[in-house]
Amino acid sequence: MSSSTLSRRDFLRLAGLAAGGLILAACDIGGSGGVRIMVDSWALAYAPFKTMAEQYNKLHPEAQIKIEASPGGWMTKVTGQIRSKKLQWSAAGVMSTFNDLAAWVRIGLIQPVDAYFAASTEPGAADFLSDMLPPVKEDNSYDGKLYGIPFSIENITYQWNTDWFSKVGVTQPPKTWQELYDSSKAVKEYLAVEKKSNHYAFGFDLGGLSRNLGALLCSITDKPYTEEGLLDWESDAMRESLRLMRKMSRDGLTPPNCGEGVEMYDLWTRGRLAGLYSCSSRGVWAQKTLGFDKVTTSLMPTADGQPHAGAIFWGNSVTLLSTAPGAQAAIDFLIYAAGPQNKEWQKAIIQAGTSPAFGSTYTDLIEGDAAFAPYRWMSDLRGEVMRSVPAPKNYYYQVQNEAWGQHRASYLKDDSTMSEDELIQNVLKTTREIMAKVLETVPTLAP
Numbered sequence: 001m002s003s004s005t006l007s008r009r010d011f012l013r014l015a016g017l018a019a020g021g022l023i024l025a026a027c028d029i030g031g032s033g034g035v036r037i038m039v040d041s042w043a044l045a046y047a048p049f050k051t052m053a054e055q056y057n058k059l060h061p062e063a064q065i066k067i068e069a070s071p072g073g074w075m076t077k078v079t080g081q082i083r084s085k086k087l088q089w090s091a092a093g094v095m096s097t098f099n100d101l102a103a104w105v106r107i108g109l110i111q112p113v114d115a116y117f118a119a120s121t122e123p124g125a126a127d128f129l130s131d132m133l134p135p136v137k138e139d140n141s142y143d144g145k146l147y148g149i150p151f152s153i154e155n156i157t158y159q160w161n162t163d164w165f166s167k168v169g170v171t172q173p174p175k176t177w178q179e180l181y182d183s184s185k186a187v188k189e190y191l192a193v194e195k196k197s198n199h200y201a202f203g204f205d206l207g208g209l210s211r212n213l214g215a216l217l218c219s220i221t222d223k224p225y226t227e228e229g230l231l232d233w234e235s236d237a238m239r240e241s242l243r244l245m246r247k248m249s250r251d252g253l254t255p256p257n258c259g260e261g262v263e264m265y266d267l268w269t270r271g272r273l274a275g276l277y278s279c280s281s282r283g284v285w286a287q288k289t290l291g292f293d294k295v296t297t298s299l300m301p302t303a304d305g306q307p308h309a310g311a312i313f314w315g316n317s318v319t320l321l322s323t324a325p326g327a328q329a330a331i332d333f334l335i336y337a338a339g340p341q342n343k344e345w346q347k348a349i350i351q352a353g354t355s356p357a358f359g360s361t362y363t364d365l366i367e368g369d370a371a372f373a374p375y376r377w378m379s380d381l382r383g384e385v386m387r388s389v390p391a392p393k394n395y396y397y398q399v400q401n402e403a404w405g406q407h408r409a410s411y412l413k414d415d416s417t418m419s420e421d422e423l424i425q426n427v428l429k430t431t432r433e434i435m436a437k438v439l440e441t442v443p444t445l446a447p
Contacts, residue, residue: 034064148317155313229392284353310388
């Protein structure tokens with residue numbers, strides 16, 4: 001599962017929409033027929049889109065819903081088809097709301113779905129909107145209109161190997177940064193005694209800014225974003241967050257230099273990492289490998305034990321493409337498939353470690369069904385979602401992620417003499433440069 005953060009490749013893809021990529025507009029890239037919905041392959045691996053389409057088509061043979069894995073370069077292809085009035089798909093996902101929503105709206109890729117929900121006669125249409133957690137609905141909306149149809153949500157959590165921590169007498173998750181540091185240090189010392197040099201007490205998921213530094217910032221301040229809509233890079237809270245990351249690394253609690261991206265998942269699921277900041281689904285990955293009795297998912301500790309800005313969360317959402325053929329049929333299917341009334345769907349996304357978007361699913365399944373007792377930590381996460389400070393509705397988060405990725409290693413490496421202020425100024429400078437380049441090639445992204 002992914003948070004769809006924009007890497008350099010993604011920026012080139014986005015910029016390419018207005019910088020020559022539209023020559024594909026006139027190309028025939030597949031036959032039509034039925035209502036075609038594309039979904040990223042990682043989501044198809046756990047969310048039963050295809051099973052639901054088979055069921056729906058038996059009930060509504062006139063619809064003929066077709067679920068397809070998203071092809072490479074699909075944004076360029078779809079935008080070209082929209083402009084040439086030859087669109088062959090109806091809906092697309094996965095949209096990661098805080099990363100993608102504003103950009104997808106501004107380039108004209110997607111359209112609001114409110115009118116289609118209002119017109120739907122599919123059972124569950126009204127409940128879909130009224131049962132959706134209010135912050136999730138807001139997260140999927142832009143300028144008061146709903147664009148994203150969430151089939152699950154994720155947020156950043158602290159996941160810990162209770163088997164390792166029990167060796168040093170730690171049985172409860174840390175509430176503060178100091179408790180996190182102290183418990184991780186105790187595990188490090190135990191691992192040294194056991195001569196497990198290839199094991200670590202803690203890891204930051206470096207797969208995206210929201211999973212490490214951005215999450216830390218939300219756990220120390222009530223206002224993580226500036227009026228401009230950027231993370232508050234120049235705040236004391238950001239400096240403290242940066243210092244914590246570097247201290248955890250330099251004191252040997254994490255892999256060297258805080259590690260290198262996806263290697264952390266391998267360490268985590270093999271039991272060589274005792275704690276991890278990451279998407280909630282990663283905890284279930286480890287539980288399924290190591291055992292549900294050995295791994296626990298908990299709320300992230302905060303600087304002082306107070307809730308502050310909650311946890312960063314996002315919707316894993318499907319969107320209705322602009323000028324979509326069969327738009328109503330596509331929406332009706334998505335209501336049928338991912339709505340709160342579909343218990344088969346809701347069970348699947350819970351068991352994958354992603355949280356539901358609907359209040360009734362928490363009460364009926366997570367809290368009301370004994371079979372889902374191992375997932376009751378999701379109810380705690382629901383509280384974090386309800387008090388979360390949402391990311392501003394712009395495309396800046398992915399820009400900052402790119403800038404952070406360019407400068408992070410220079411700050412975190414053990415022999416670095418770079419100060420927090422130097423790192424911050426470097427990130428802000430690169431952020432401005434990237435924003436200018438994106439706006440030059442995709443002017444529709446201008447605020």
